[in-house]
Each structure stands twice: as structure tokens, then as C-alpha cells.
Amino acid sequence: MSRDINNKFWDEELETLPREELEKRQLEDLKEIVKFAYENAPYYKRSFDEAGVKPEDIKTLKDIQKFPFINKKTQRDTQGVGSFLGELAAVPEEDVVFISTSSGSTGVPTMSPFTKKDFDEFQDTESRWFWQIGMRPNDRYVHALNFSLYVGGPDVIGAQNLGALCIWGGTLPSERLLFVLKTYQPTVIWTSPSYAWQLGEKALKSGIDPKKDLNIKKIIVAGELGGSIDATRKAIEDIWGAEVYDFYGLSDIFGACAAMCEAKDGLHIAENHILVETIDIHTGEILEPGQVGELVFTTLRKHARPLIRFRTGDIGRIDNTKCSCGRTHGRIHILGRKDDMFIVSAVNVFPSDIEAVIREQDGITGEYLIRIFERDFTNKYAVEIEKNADNPKSDDEVAAEVTAALKARIGVKPARVVVHPDGGLDTRSEHKSRRVIDERTLDYSI
Numbered sequence: 001m002s003r004d005i006n007n008k009f010w011d012e013e014l015e016t017l018p019r020e021e022l023e024k025r026q027l028e029d030l031k032e033i034v035k036f037a038y039e040n041a042p043y044y045k046r047s048f049d050e051a052g053v054k055p056e057d058i059k060t061l062k063d064i065q066k067f068p069f070i071n072k073k074t075q076r077d078t079q080g081v082g083s084f085l086g087e088l089a090a091v092p093e094e095d096v097v098f099i100s101t102s103s104g105s106t107g108v109p110t111m112s113p114f115t116k117k118d119f120d121e122f123q124d125t126e127s128r129w130f131w132q133i134g135m136r137p138n139d140r141y142v143h144a145l146n147f148s149l150y151v152g153g154p155d156v157i158g159a160q161n162l163g164a165l166c167i168w169g170g171t172l173p174s175e176r177l178l179f180v181l182k183t184y185q186p187t188v189i190w191t192s193p194s195y196a197w198q199l200g201e202k203a204l205k206s207g208i209d210p211k212k213d214l215n216i217k218k219i220i221v222a223g224e225l226g227g228s229i230d231a232t233r234k235a236i237e238d239i240w241g242a243e244v245y246d247f248y249g250l251s252d253i254f255g256a257c258a259a260m261c262e263a264k265d266g267l268h269i270a271e272n273h274i275l276v277e278t279i280d281i282h283t284g285e286i287l288e289p290g291q292v293g294e295l296v297f298t299t300l301r302k303h304a305r306p307l308i309r310f311r312t313g314d315i316g317r318i319d320n321t322k323c324s325c326g327r328t329h330g331r332i333h334i335l336g337r338k339d340d341m342f343i344v345s346a347v348n349v350f351p352s353d354i355e356a357v358i359r360e361q362d363g364i365t366g367e368y369l370i371r372i373f374e375r376d377f378t379n380k381y382a383v384e385i386e387k388n389a390d391n392p393k394s395d396d397e398v399a400a401e402v403t404a405a406l407k408a409r410i411g412v413k414p415a416r417v418v419v420h421p422d423g424g425l426d427t428r429s430e431h432k433s434r435r436v437i438d439e440r441t442l443d444y445s446i
């Protein structure tokens with residue numbers, strides 16, 4: 001199908017549906033998927049029966065609130081049980097064409113199966129996001145994401161289906177990736193925010209100016225929060241002279257479930273596929289749109305393994321107001337992982353808040369390491385940073401400035417700020433950086 005490249009929408013009707021019509025479609029799909037899950041997935045049959053709910057109880061979208069939650073643990077406990085695909089799966093193995101698995105960063109990796117239709121709809125959604133950030137068939141695209149098992153790997157097919165020239169970069173060493181960028185002059189790249197930044201720095205150090213010698217116009221970032229932190233996004237944009245767009249994916253659903261548009265005010269979520277709720281992280285109480293809580297997703301169209309009320313572990317809020325871009329699908333604003341949040345003097349602190357401050361400060365490189373520890377049964381945090389080589393201020397002066405900025409932004413100051421020379425922190429790992437070290441020995445899980 002050839003599309004008008006001047007049309008800003010990939011699927012104009014779907015993307016601009018009046019909310020009432022969008023919610024009507026969501027309700028039809030919700031009824032169907034809840035019934036399908038109940039009739040075909042042993043886990044849902046059991047859990048709905050135990051909760052005393054039936055698929056017929058779904059009369060409005062709000063009725064989903066009567067149904068029980070699931071989470072990562074549910075996935076782990078049920079995978080491999082009864083069959084290879086486990087008790088959350090609702091189709092036989094012969095209907096499955098693809099599985100991805102999570103990284104296992106929070107425990108045993110969980111497997112996510114797709115039917116052919118699930119997979120094709122997944123890729124159509126990815127094409128929509130690529131189109132939304134302005135990718136067109138005349139773009140050259142480098143997919144610099146891990147292809148091994150990871151659900152973000154196949155997203156490159158969405159770019160190919162759109163018609164872009166695709167280079168399956170994967171996790172190439174940076175020297176080879178820079179060679180690809182220089183030789184083939186691609187216009188769009190997708191990688192992690194920390195790597196986009198480090199790659200830009202590496203290019204400069206090896207005599208390549210990304211703004212002059214390369215042709216990257218758009219950078220997609222995902223996998224870490226940086227793309228939603230204005231200061232981080234701008235730092236990457238400054239190095240590359242390119243627009244940066246944040247995408248948000250879940251190994252359990254799609255490589256990207258949500259993506260920024262040109263307004264860069266939150267990420268549009270594919271509401272035709274995902275019903276979003278926000279709940280209080282402590283009580284599970286349902287929150288209103290706009291309130292910050294844990295995001296809970298129900299997949300409306302994935303048949304291989306429907307997720308009914310899946311607690312994502314991500315903290316954010318949803319904004320259902322119409323965006324200036326004209327799209328009607330709601331936008332999510334992600335604040336961080338529930339597991340990464342820590343409480344200091346009764347204040348919820350996300351590492352992303354600290355990152356935002358560090359990236360805005362002059363005279364430091366922007367690299368940082370956060371240590372969370374306890375003293376007298378109270379949480380404390382310390383931040384390690386790097387001073388620019390040409391910064392004439394003393395380490396004490398720099399530490400005092402950063403301490404004051406953190407206190408002003410977050411409300412609680414760090415127990416200490418350690419200043420290293422440029423390059424002194426070992427946080428420049430390829431592709432995904434570890435920047436938070438939790439040294440606590442007491443259980444602070446929430």
C-alpha cells in the first residue's frame with residue numbers, strides 16, 4: 001500500500017478517532033478478550049472463578065476493575081505449567097510464531113508468545129510509531145537494539161514495512177556502528193538514551209562531528225528513562241543536531257507500546273491495543289487520569305497470551321486530553337520503575353529526578369552514579385559525578401552547587417556528593433548503563 005508521505009498519520013482514522021468511538025472499540029475488544037482468556041487460559045478460568053467474576057460482567061470499560069490483577073510473579077509462576085506456553089497462554093503452541101523473553105533483570109526471564117496475527121498487529125503498531133516521528137520510505141534506518149530474544153529486536157520489521165531502508169545494526173561495537181553511520185549516512189537510529197549520548201561523545205573524540213560528518217536527523221531512544229527527561233533529551237540533541245523521541249516498550253507486550261510525537265509531551269499509547277489504568281502503588285486503589293500511580297495494562301487484542309490487568313511496575317500518569325498533534329490516543333508520562341523509587345525523609349525519589357538535575361548543571365560531564373544506603377534505619381542517597389577537565393572550580397565548590405540543585409529540585413539533599421575527574425566514573429557501558437547502586441540491607445520493597 002502506498003501512502004501519501006505528506007500525511008502525518010500512518011492510520012489517520014484510527015489515530016484520530018473521537019474518544020467516545022475509541023472507547024467503544026476498546027469495550028468490544030475487552031469483552032472479547034476477557035471471554036477468550038477465561039475460556040482458553042487455565043489461569044484466568046481459575047482466578048476469575050476464585051474472584052467470583054465472569055466475562056459477562058464487563059458492561060463498561062470500568063467493569064475491568066472487578067477483575068484480579070496479575071504481575072511478573074504470576075507470569076513466572078505459570079510459565080511452563082501444564083504446557084510449554086504455561087497457564088496464561090490461551091492458544092495451542094502450533095498457533096504461536098514468535099516468542100520473546102524479558103532480560104531477567106528482576107528475576108527469571110518471562111516468555112511472551114505471539115500468534116501470527118498478534119505479531120502482524122505488533123509490527124503495524126511499530127510502523128505507526130516510526131511514521132509518527134516522521135520516518136518515511138526515503139529514510140535510512142539503523143536498528144541498534146539487541147536482537148537476541150529481546151522484544152525490541154523485531155521492531156525493525158515495522159520500519160521495513162513502512163518502506164524505510166533498514167540496517168539491522170543490533171549491538172555492534174561502537175567503532176563499527178560509527179563506521180556504519182559515516183559510510184551509509186543513515187538518517188534515523190534507535191538505541192538507548194545513555195548509549196546515544198556516549199556514542200556521540202565517542203564520535204567527537206575520534207574526530208567525527210555528528211552534526212557535520214553524519215546525517216542522523218532523528219534518534220529514537222528506549223529501554224531507559226532518559227528520553228522522557230527534558231535535560232537528557234536536549235543533551236543528546238545538542239551532540240547530534242538531531243531530534244530525539246522517547247519510545248516505551250514492555251517485553252510482555254510490544255517493543256514499543258507508546259511513543260512520542262512531535263509535541264514531545266508524553267508518549268501516545270496504542271489504546272486500540274492497551275487499556276490503561278493507574279492504581280495506588282500501596283493500596284491498589286484506582287486513580288483518576290492525571291494522578292500518579294502504577295500503570296496497569298490490559299492487552300485488548302493479543303490472543304497468544306492475553307494480559308488482563310497486568311501491573312507493569314512502572315510509575316506514571318495518563319493524560320487523555322487531545323494532543324496538539326491531533327492524535328486522540330492518550331499519552332503516558334513515565335516517572336520510573338517502582339523498584340527504582342526510594343523514599344528519603346518521606347519524599348519519593350526517582351533516579352530520573354536526580355538525572356535531570358545532573359544533566360542541567362554546567363561544568364560537569366553529566367555522568368553520574370547514585371548510591372542508596374541506610375544510616376540509623378533511615379534511607380540516604382549519595383551522588384557521584386564527574387567535573388569537566390576545564391572547570392576551574394574546586395571539587396568542594398562543585399559538590400556544593402550540585403547539592404544545592406538537588407535539594408531545590410527533589411526536596412531532600414544528598415548525604416554527600418563525590419566529585420571525580422572527567423572519565424573517573426565507570427558508568428560508560430555500551431548500550432545500557434547501571435547508574436544506581438542499592439547498598440541497603442533492610443527490605444524496603446513497596
Ligand SMILES: [Zn+2]
Nearest residue numbers: 261263323325
Ligand atoms: Zn501528539
